[in-house]
Amino acid sequence: xxxxxxxxxxxxxNGVAVQSFxxxxxxxxxxxxxxxxxxxxxxxxxxxLLDISPNxxxxxxxxxxxxxxxxxxxxxxxxxxxxxxxxxxxxxxxVGVDKVVVTEASGDILFLQNITEHYGRQAVVAGVDYHDRTxxxxxxxxxxxxxxxxxxxxxxxxxxxxHNMKKDGSQSGYDIGxxxxxxxxxxxxxxxxxxxxxxxxxxKCLKDTSVAAIAAGNILNHTExxxxxxxxxxxxxxxxxxxxLPFNHDLSKIGQDDRLMKRDESWLDDLGFVHVEREKI
Amino acid sequence: xxIGVIDYGMGNLGSVISAFRFLDVECRIVSVQREFTGxxxxxxxxxxxxxxxxxxxxxxxxxxxxxxxxxxxxIPFMGICLGMQLMGRSSEESGGVAGLGWIDADITxxxxxxxxxxxxxxxxxxxxxxxxxxxxxxxxxxxxxxxMTYFDHEFQMEVLPGVTAASSNYHGEFSxxxxxxHIFGVQSHPEKSQRTGLIMLRNFSNLCRKQLGLE
Numbered sequence: 047x048x049x050x051x052x053x054x055x056x057x058x059x060n061g062v063a064v065q066s067f068x069x070x071x072x073x074x075x076x077x078x079x080x081x082x083x084x085x086x087x088x089x090x091x092x093x094x095l096l097d098i099s100p101n102x103x104x105x106x107x108x109x110x111x112x113x114x115x116x117x118x119x120x121x122x123x124x125x126x127x128x129x130x131x132x133x134x135x136x137x138x139x140x141v142g143v144d145k146v147v148v149t150e151a152s153g154d155i156l157f158l159q160n161i162t163e164h165y166g167r168q169a170v171v172a173g174v175d176y177h178d179r180t181x182x183x184x185x186x187x188x189x190x191x192x193x194x195x196x197x198x199x200x201x202x203x204x205x206x207x208x209h210n211m212k213k214d215g216s217q218s219g220y221d222i223g224x225x226x227x228x229x230x231x232x233x234x235x236x237x238x239x240x241x242x243x244x245x246x247x248x249x250k251c252l253k254d255t256s257v258a259a260i261a262a263g264n265i266l267n268h269t270e271x272x273x274x275x276x277x278x279x280x281x282x283x284x285x286x287x288x289x290x291l292p293f294n295h296d297l298s299k300i301g302q303d304d305r306l307m308k309r310d311e312s313w314l315d316d317l318g319f320v321h322v323e324r325e326k327i
Numbered sequence: 328x329x330i331g332v333i334d335y336g337m338g339n340l341g342s343v344i345s346a347f348r349f350l351d352v353e354c355r356i357v358s359v360q361r362e363f364t365g366x367x368x369x370x371x372x373x374x375x376x377x378x379x380x381x382x383x384x385x386x387x388x389x390x391x392x393x394x395x396x397x398x399x400x401x402i403p404f405m406g407i408c409l410g411m412q413l414m415g416r417s418s419e420e421s422g423g424v425a426g427l428g429w430i431d432a433d434i435t436x437x438x439x440x441x442x443x444x445x446x447x448x449x450x451x452x453x454x455x456x457x458x459x460x461x462x463x464x465x466x467x468x469x470x471x472x473x474x475m476t477y478f479d480h481e482f483q484m485e486v487l488p489g490v491t492a493a494s495s496n497y498h499g500e501f502s503x504x505x506x507x508x509h510i511f512g513v514q515s516h517p518e519k520s521q522r523t524g525l526i527m528l529r530n531f532s533n534l535c536r537k538q539l540g541l542e
Contacts, residue, residue, distance in 0.1 A: 049453060049454050049455065049475065050453075051453055051454065086521065089521070091453075091454055091477075092477075113341070116341060116342060116345065117341075117345040117348075120345075120346060120349065120518065120519060120520070120521050120524065120525060121477065121519055121520075121521055122477055122479065122516070122519045123342075123519075139338075139341075139374075140340070140341055141341045142341030142342040142345060143341075144342070144374075144479070144516075144519065164375070165374060165375055166374065166375055166376060166450075166481070167450060167481065168374075168450040168452060168479045168480065168481060169374060204450055204452070205452060233445055233446070233447070233448050233449070234448060234449075235448055235452050235453070258448070258452070258453060259453070288454045288475050290474060290475060290521060290522050290523055291522065292522070327350065327522065327525045327526055327529055
């Protein structure tokens with residue numbers, strides 16, 4: 047059985063990775079390629095790159111930036127932002143993107159179906175952006191996020207990205223009620239996005255819903271080894287995550303806030319050093 | 328030593344090339360017959376539908392040079408994802424379209440015994456374990472049963488004794504790695520499977536190097 051995934055999301059505003067607070071305020075993080083490189087090195091399962099620059103739709107996707115990020119990501123990568131024409135989609139796939147995120151900003155269902163025809167369902171993630179129980183208006187698509195999710199899954203989407211815009215950056219936990227409802231209603235994988243603050247939120251979402259993946263952005267960008275530590279914390283609360291890194295945190299103490307805790311002085315005193323050969327792949 | 332990555336308008340060339348570049352393995356895109364000269368490995372990526380892929384291989388006249396390289400010059404070959412499925416005889420995805428037929432297998436829907444079961448999520452997307460059947464398969468050096476690779480497919484190849492080198496399980500067992508002599512197929516995406524996948528690609532490039540007599 048496929049294991050549930052932890053997806054690292056990178057939000058980009060005018061070429062800079064940012065931390066977003068409800069898409070109203072932003073803090074700069076830095077070069078998105080460096081974010082991707084670290085996420086990859088610390089064992090992320092997938093990267094979701096979303097370009098939220100204003101006018102991205104008119105300018106089309108920033109291919110050079112996407113390319114620089116894709117070449118650092120040896121994990122699957124999805125991209126969303128500024129996709130208007132099928133030619134935009136061809137260009138992003140050509141530089142190493144595996145899936146595209148199609149949201150209301152990309153227009154109608156025919157566009158989504160067109161991509162599905164070219165690249166197959168598995169390459170299309172349909173994004174449902176919503177506040178409370180209202181999805182962002184998009185043509186004739188249902189306004190109710192659950193109904194919209196069902197409609198999209200029946201019309202070509204290979205995965206669904208449920209993004210609670212209101213919870214974004216709030217660190218108040220995922221929108222469990224709606225995610226449970228959607229993941230019961232559809233037969234395609236559902237990705238939860240928006241609201242994670244610490245590992246207990248992830249665990250609650252994995253326990254109470256049948257989502258296939260959880261996405262985290264802000265919380266992964268600020269601490270060393272964030273991905274590996276978050277996965278280990280989730281693992282200790284009963285959900286197995288993929289771990290194939292040359293290092294592990296099996297013996298580390300992890301605090302309530304998912305940070306590594308300092309060791310006892312006596313333990314540090316006893317510490318001997320072992321030479322670890324650098325792994326050559 | 329150069330590995331040729333076949334460009335037939337189907338797929339993730341960018342990520343395959345950046346993976347080989349990361350490994351410091353020389354590779355180049357091959358899209359017409361004359362570019363097959365001087366290769367020491369042939370790599371067939373693929374994302375998309377079976378029918379369209381065969382049609383593109385045919386219209387770009389790539390089947391003959393590929394078979395010539397693989398069967399006459401005995402150059403190691405690796406097909407990933409759709410590239411592996413194309414080695415089969417046919418696929419349910421595109422009825423009536425013949426595959427390359429290098430491996431005696433028909434491609435079926437994922438979890439073929441439970442076709443009508445609405446609770447099964449298709450496509451099979453995500454990280455899944457491999458169970459090694461043939462530990463002698465050169466792709467598995469430094470890889471063990473239980474290591475995970477990234478899958479993303481709606482159709483699969485059945486388990487074939489003697490050909491299936493590793494299997495995986497998604498509502499039933501299927502071939503995740505096949506080997507027939509110097510021809511390899513991998514259902515997952517090694518170029519997207521972090522350390523485990525990169526090791527598989529390294530093992531393939533080592534094999535090409537060995538074949539050349541460089542080691």
